[in-house]
Amino acid sequence: MNAILQRLNNRYAASIAASIVILLAFAVRVHLLGAQSLWHDEGNSYVQAGRSLVAIAENAARDIHPPGYYWLLALWRALTGESEFTLRMLSTLAGTLTVACTFALGKRLYSALAGLAAALFVTLNTFGIYYAQEARMYALLALWSAAGMWVLAQFFLRRGDSKRWGAALALLNAAGLWTHYAYPFVMLAQGALAALWLGTHFFRQERADLGRRLAQYSALNAVTIALFLPWLPTALERIRTWPSTGQAIPAEQALATIFGWLTFGITYEATNTAFGIVLFLLLFGLLVERSEAHTPLWWRMLLPVVWALVPVGSFLALGLFREANLKFLLSAQIGVALWLARGLWVLWQGRITLVAGRRRLPLQTRRTILRAAASLASLWLTLNLWAGLNPLYHDTAFQRDNYRAIAAQIAAQARPGDAIILNAPNQQEVFAYYYRGDLPIYPLPEGLGGDDAATRAAVEQVMARHSRVFAVFWGETERDPQRVVESTLSAQSFEADDIWYGDVRLVRYVMPAAAYPISDDTPIRFGQHITLRSYALNTDTFAAGDVLQIRLLWSTDAPLDTRYVVTLQLLNPDGTLAAQRDSEPGGGLALTTTWQPDVLVSDNHSLVIQNDLTEVHYTLIIALYDRNNPQERLPVGALNYAQLDEITIQPTGE
Incomplete structure (x- = not known):
């Protein structure tokens, strides 16, 4: 009776502890859920979820994602609304349920203690938290993976008929x-585990259950394929034709990054985490006592190992590595957490032989030492995972691109006659979520790009119709690899200002003035090789809010190996700085390191006349400085700058 009560108490305590961990998982995922702006991909989710189920499928057929998540999000949006918080909540719930599945799987494979440890590691890993706070399909991908592995374990470890577990696995895999x-990576891991289980039973001549399990496993995979068959031709076509996005980097660098993400999350570099104890636990996670090395035990030991390694190996073999693609490995992070948890569980069992001198330590002493090691390792791991939360929430390096702020900035500066160019055009969905103004929007280049002449003509048409253009640049290397949109704007207009919002850049361009009456073609020498051949100003009298436009013509008499930045400055009468704008030549598209000897380089620059400038005379100067050392300017005679003109700021309306 006491044994029964003890067992019930242990089960009750494990359930309470698991509930606390699951609540913690929800808390860290819901914290600041709606604080950040939706970014580009989330904007696509938002628009897809607003379409009919048929339209979702039609649009997904032109994308690189199947429609399943979008269908579910459409139903969710109809029930909860379309704020950032509610759109992301579906992923938050999926991420929380993933933690619950991790506990269940760890408990099924090893013990409740191992399940709790694995669930805690998944709970605090910033890799999982980040994608549980995003209105995309990756948290759902991890949920199906965790649930599928739990059902696979039930399918092979339970005695007797496993038809219902096979049916459940078929549905989850579908x-x-x-x-x-990327889900086939998980199915490959499942297949490897199935082959290990079936092969071992075959060679050990334990064939009583072998034929039935093999038939059931084959049948459940056939059902999975049948359920996916309507989309299979589309999936194969999209995967085959979608451009490759992998990066060629050394294997050790790729593996180090993947290891950091899978163990501590996307913030692993910010927390300066050491990996010695992780390797220590992974090593212990591979141990199996010889007396207990029967099929279920070593198969249980291998499940998280195979789950972690097969997706990573497939990912690298297919040349998919780049940081933006690591989300495909989100499910492998659960395998690593289970592997670490098994290492803790092996230590906690205290059955490993320890020797002092030639004497084997007593069992109780061994257990005390090993359990102390397990406790310290788990505490260290938990504290390091917890340390990653603050940078995840507050460090700008982990913030999403701020389209909310971009739309607000444009709305605040917009004037009649302005226009907006979105480069690439697949930003349109998220931009439309935030922008409520009436400026015309031009997504360029059209479609997937590729026709540079048509893109250039389209940009020129926009410039001819409008006096100013707000250009939002993101992902141009994929849709506009020649940077036709930016180079056309930079060459034929004037960049007034630019602001980075994460990986997105907002640039305001001003169209050229009708004439540039103030000019000077007296050569000015900068350093040993660079000469300013001439310059031309649109005027020398401005009002607040006007844009000073200057055309520069450069040359060099020798190749340059230093990138120089042009700085335009307005100086007060007393010589102090009043206004300044710095930019590399051509808006960063005509770098000095690309200049050819004796070839003229046309370079447009501008300076916005701020409202706080008083109505007095200012001196316009120009200088060149080393991009890597802003204090190092090129000499101009005895000075380190050249004076160009006197500028007058007059009251508005004068």
Whole structure:
């Protein structure tokens, strides 16, 4: 009776502890859920979720994601609304349920203690938290993966008929395939585990259950394929034709990054984490006592190992590595957490032989030492995972691109006659979520790009119709690899200002003035090789809010190996700085390191006349400085700058 009560108490305590961990998982995922702006991909989710189920499928057929997540999000949006918070909540719930599945799987494979440890590691890993706070399909991908592995374990470890577990696995795998094209990595891991289980039973001649399990496993995979069959031709076509996005980097660098993300999350570099104890736990996670090395035990030991390694190996073999693609490995992070948890569990069991001198330590002493090691390792791991939360929430390096602020900035500066160019055009969805103004919007280049002449002509048409253009640059290397949109704007207009919002850049361009009456073609020498051949100003009298436009013509008499930045400055009568704008030549598209000897380089610059400048005379100067050492300016005679003209600021309306 006491044994029964003790067992019930242990089960009750484990359930309470698991509930606390799951609540913690929800808390860290819901914290600041709606604080950040939606970014580009989330904007696509928002628009897709607003379409009919048929329209979702039609649009997904032109994308690189199947429609399953979008269908589910459309139903969710109809029930909860379309704020950033509610759109992301579906992923938050999926991420929380993933933690619950991790506990269940760890408990099934090893013990409740191992399940709790694995669930805690998944709870605090910033890799999982980040994507549980994003209105995309990756948290759902991880959920189907965790649930699928739990059902796979039930399928092979339970005695007797496993038809219902096979049916459940078929449905979960089909859901995974409809969610993301990376789910086959998980199915490959499942297949490897199935082959290990079936092969071992075959060679050990334990064939009583072998034929039935093999038939059931084959049948459940056939059902999965049948459920995905309507989309299979589209999936194969999209995967085959979508441009490759992998980066060629050394294997050790790729593996180090993947290891950091899978163990501590996307903030692993910010927390200066050491990995010695992680390797220590992974090593202990591979140990199996010889007396207990029967099939279920070593198969349980291998499940998280195979789950972690097969997706990573497939990912690298297919040349998919780049940081933006690491989300495809989100499910492998659960395998690593289970592997670490098994290492803790092995230590806690205290069955490992420890020797002092030639004497084997007593069992109780061994257990005390090993359990102390397990406790310290788990505490250290938990504290390091917890340390990653603050940078995740507050460090700008982990913030999403701020389209909310971009739209607000444009709305605040917009004037009649302005226009907006979105480069690339697939920013349109998220931009439309925030922008409520009436400026015309031009997504360029059209479609997937590729026709540079048509893109250039389209940009020139926009410039001819409008006096100013707000250009939002993101992802141009994929849709506009020749940077036709930016180079056309930079060459034929004037960049007034630019602001970075994460990886997105907002640039305000002003169209050229009708004439540039103030000019000077007296050569000015900068340093040993660079000469300013001439310059031309649109005027020398401005009002607040006007834009000073200057055309520069440069040359060099020798190749340059230093990138120089042009700085335009207005100086007060007393010589102090009043206004300044710095930019590399050509808006960064005509770098000095690309200049050819004796070839003229046309370079447009501008300076916005701020409202706080008083109505007095200012001196316009120009200088060149080393991009890597702003204090190092090129000499101009005895000075380090050249004076160009006197500028007058007059009251508005004068």
